[in-house]
Amino acid sequence: MEKCVLAYSGGLDTSIMIKWIKDMHNCEVICMCADLGQEEELEGLREKALQTGASKMYIEDLQEEFITDYIYPTMRAGAIYEKKYLLGTSFGRPLIAKRQIEIARREGATMVAHGGTGKGNDQIRFELTYMALAPYLKIVAPWKDERWTLTSREDCIAYAKENNIPIVQSEKRIYSEDRNIWHISHEGGDLENPAHPPKDSIYAITDLLANTPDEPDYVEIEFNKGIPFSVNGKHLSPIDLLTKLNRLGSRHAIGQVDMVENRMFGIKSRGIYETPGGTILYNAHRELEYLVLDRDTFHYKEIFALKYAELVYDGKWFTPLRKAMDAFVDSTQENVTGKVRLKLYKGNVIPAGSEAERSLYFEDLASFNVTDLFDQKDAAGFIRVFGLPLRVQGMVDKINSGRKNNT
Numbered sequence: 001m002e003k004c005v006l007a008y009s010g011g012l013d014t015s016i017m018i019k020w021i022k023d024m025h026n027c028e029v030i031c032m033c034a035d036l037g038q039e040e041e042l043e044g045l046r047e048k049a050l051q052t053g054a055s056k057m058y059i060e061d062l063q064e065e066f067i068t069d070y071i072y073p074t075m076r077a078g079a080i081y082e083k084k085y086l087l088g089t090s091f092g093r094p095l096i097a098k099r100q101i102e103i104a105r106r107e108g109a110t111m112v113a114h115g116g117t118g119k120g121n122d123q124i125r126f127e128l129t130y131m132a133l134a135p136y137l138k139i140v141a142p143w144k145d146e147r148w149t150l151t152s153r154e155d156c157i158a159y160a161k162e163n164n165i166p167i168v169q170s171e172k173r174i175y176s177e178d179r180n181i182w183h184i185s186h187e188g189g190d191l192e193n194p195a196h197p198p199k200d201s202i203y204a205i206t207d208l209l210a211n212t213p214d215e216p217d218y219v220e221i222e223f224n225k226g227i228p229f230s231v232n233g234k235h236l237s238p239i240d241l242l243t244k245l246n247r248l249g250s251r252h253a254i255g256q257v258d259m260v261e262n263r264m265f266g267i268k269s270r271g272i273y274e275t276p277g278g279t280i281l282y283n284a285h286r287e288l289e290y291l292v293l294d295r296d297t298f299h300y301k302e303i304f305a306l307k308y309a310e311l312v313y314d315g316k317w318f319t320p321l322r323k324a325m326d327a328f329v330d331s332t333q334e335n336v337t338g339k340v341r342l343k344l345y346k347g348n349v350i351p352a353g354s355e356a357e358r359s360l361y362f363e364d365l366a367s368f369n370v371t372d373l374f375d376q377k378d379a380a381g382f383i384r385v386f387g388l389p390l391r392v393q394g395m396v397d398k399i400n401s402g403r404k405n406n407t
Contacts, residue, residue, distance in 0.1 A: 002027040004111035004140055005104045007096055007126065008057070009033060010045045012153065012167050013115040016160050017142050018053045021113055024147055025140065029113075032058040032103050034096040036066050037181025037239075052165055056107075060099050063181055067238040070095055070317075071182055075281055076226040076336075077329045078289075078301060079309035084259045086275045086282065087312050088183030093125035094317035101134045113140035121264050125315030132318040175202065181242055183255075183275040194260055194270045205246070206274045209253040209347050216345035218352060219248055221284040223340070226333035228281060242277045249276025252344040264314055283349040284340040291359040292335040301332055 004021055008014045008031035018029050031049040035042060042059060049057040070091040081087055100112055112130055116123030123141060130139055142148045150156050160167045175186040184204050190196050200208055222230035229235055231244050249255055255275040260268050289298065308325055316322060338356030342349055364371045 002111065003030055003055075003104075003107055003109035004028070004113050005030045005032055005100050005107065005109045006054075006113040006140075007032060007034075007100050007115065008045075008049055008054070009115070010041070010048055010168075011115070012156050012160070013143075015048070015052060015165055015167055016150075016156055016163070017113065017115055018049065019163055019165065020142055020148070020159075021140060022053055024142075024145070025111065027111065028055045030054060030056045030058070030103065030107055030109065032060065032096075032100050034092075034099055035059055035061045035063060036092050036095070037063050038179050041179060048166060058103055060103075062095055062099060063239050064237070066092065066095055066181065067242060071242075071278070072227055072238075073326055073329065074308070074312055075278070075285055076333050077308040077325070078282075078286065078305035079312060080282070080305065081309040081313045082259070082261055084257050085261060085273060085309075085313075086183065086255075086278045087309065088180060088273065088275055088278070089122070089178045089185055090125065090313045090315070091317065092178075092180055092182075093122055093315065094129045097126045097129035098133060098318075101130065101137070104134065104137060109137070111138045111140050113142070115143070116141065117143045119263075119265065119267060121313070121315070124264055125317075128315040129318055177204070179204070181239070181246070182278050183273055186272040187269065191270050191272060198258055198272050202272055203256065203274060206250045206253050206256055206276050209256075212252050212346055216343045216350075217248055217252065218341060218343055219245070219280065220339055220341045221245075221281070222338070223285065223288055224337050226285065226288075226329075226336040228284070242281075245277030245280045248344060249280050250274075253347040254344060254349060255279035256347065280342065280344070280349055283351075284342055285336070287340045287342075287351050287354045288336050288338050288356055289332075291338065291354060291356040291361055293332065294360060297332060304328065 002025070004025060004027045006014060006017060006021065006029055010033070018031065021027065021029050031054040033042065033045055046057045046059060074087055074091055079087065081090070104112055112134070114123065114126040116126055123144070127139055127141070130137060150159055157167065159165075175191065176188040178185045186202050191198065220232050221228050228241055231241055236244065255273070255278060257273040257275070259273070260270045263269055293301065304325070311319070311322055311325070335356070335358035337358065338354065340354040341352040343352045362373070365373050
């Protein structure tokens, strides 16, 4: 009998897919769940998968690899999708698919499956990774299979009840959510109408702004070549560092984002994101780059970051372009070493001082004082040359204006 490795979360879709895949493909289904920091969502997952018909269940702790090999490269690039989204789900999917393939090889499986729908982005992220790393494996995507007759959430629930498949239904949490150590996303329900403000009950990992302290917290983060390694003077592992920043950020309602984004297919969708620790890290990293990157590099990197974010969002992680882009990022991070102090208060991340070993900021040069490095008389000649095209254009405009007046 052939084997299929299913990326399994224990949610409604993947819960019913175990039986559906077994019936339609006459195969053994092996479930795999990546622990990216979902915490209590993993409780009872192994037992549920086996009781539902899986022959095996892998729960893989990938949190540190997720942070060091996926989060940090994206953060160092400064990549933010459409100015708001810190890509928490986007860069998780390639890692899950990569481990899924490794398990498929170990088990001798010929198929890999995912629960992404035909409208969403996740199908692309999973399948591009399958194609790049294991082009010989057959891809099973039930939502796009013509034999899949379940067209709504209600249909899926009915199928589960009919086949005695246990599912967790919560009237309080009606949203489609994805959680990991970096963020949690919320979609669906009343959020599908962008005119509706998010309910207070939606926030799962950050405090409400109204409940935040009236006194700020200060946090100092230290970086080495763009990689954070210390918080408030204490060296921490990647997991401990992000966990600590998540706690601090959550306390002050940091990282709450409400956005309407453009999916890959051009469909607009509305989501609420909570990324407390990640928002702090992005702000701290940017403050350090302000000190150490020269003007041309900083400005080009801003343009570059837009493309990097799009690439990650589109699931093109395992591509030659991403590797080449990482080489550029690595070169820009050589001098991004230093400390940044931030003030956390009422949903805001406020700069409170920074220092770098290779800072390009010279106090004498930045001040109004006379300095040997800069003779202000030189600026006169520079501006005359720099503005010459504008002077010529102005002269031509004046001449033409005079001709029109004469006629």
